[in-house]
Amino acid sequence: MNPETQHYYEGRAAIIKAIAHPSRLFIVEELSKGERCVNELTAEIGTDMSTVSKHLSILKNAGIIGDRKSGTSIYYYLKTPCILNFLGCLEEVIECNMKQQGEILMACRSRK
Amino acid sequence: MNPETQHYYEGRAAIIKAIAHPSRLFIVEELSKGERCVNELTAEIGTDMSTVSKHLSILKNAGIIGDRKSGTSIYYYLKTPCILNFLGCLEEVIECNMKQQGEILMACRSRK
């Protein structure tokens, strides 16, 4: 891979990496319903608030979410809602996997 | 997050994590053009063949690619081509980011 191509794929991988974590995935889906502050997200996720804050900063750096100050709270919102198509496609992959696992199971049974 | 929800997001994150790497992203795009053997992919990527082999096994475990033996070669193919919609949406995110960076740049300039 030449350096340009390398760079191309690194940039894209960086964005995908940003959502490649259970809590961050949860945050994205949650924000798709409307903006939330760190407090609210922390209560729902159940880890330390500093951990949630760091997850948020990762998503923000990737350009997926944005934030808005209001009083002492900071509200985060989804900046690129098209990320949801992304997640929709995920379901297809999972469905495909499950279907195949089902087939393997059936094959095992019929061989008995 | 209750254990079920946790499990739900972990499963989805695992699939995303599988493609969250430059070489693996390259592999997916390459396989979208047709099946390839480890040899061919290694030549294009330029890392050790053992490294490429491990990337392939990660993608395979995630259910994204499958393999087919032919002589001493093993050909890998895309099992869930819908993963490409995924990548298409990525472009939207990147475009959105670039647009915004452009705006920031313009704002900086006009303030001079």
Added chain:
DNA sequence: TTTATATTTGGCTGTTTTGCCAAAAATACT
């Protein structure tokens, strides 16, 4: 059976990621 080719596995090292804690920063209230 030996040899060559293609791929995977095991193991090692360095890097990155995660998540907790404590401390700092920012804002609003008294």
Added chain:
DNA sequence: AGTATTTTTGGCAAAACAGCCAAATATAAA
């Protein structure tokens, strides 16, 4: 100013990841 609330930052230890090498495995050809 002092206090409470919300969020971020810095630092640390454990875990996961990446890439190289050498060795093992599998298949085909001589």
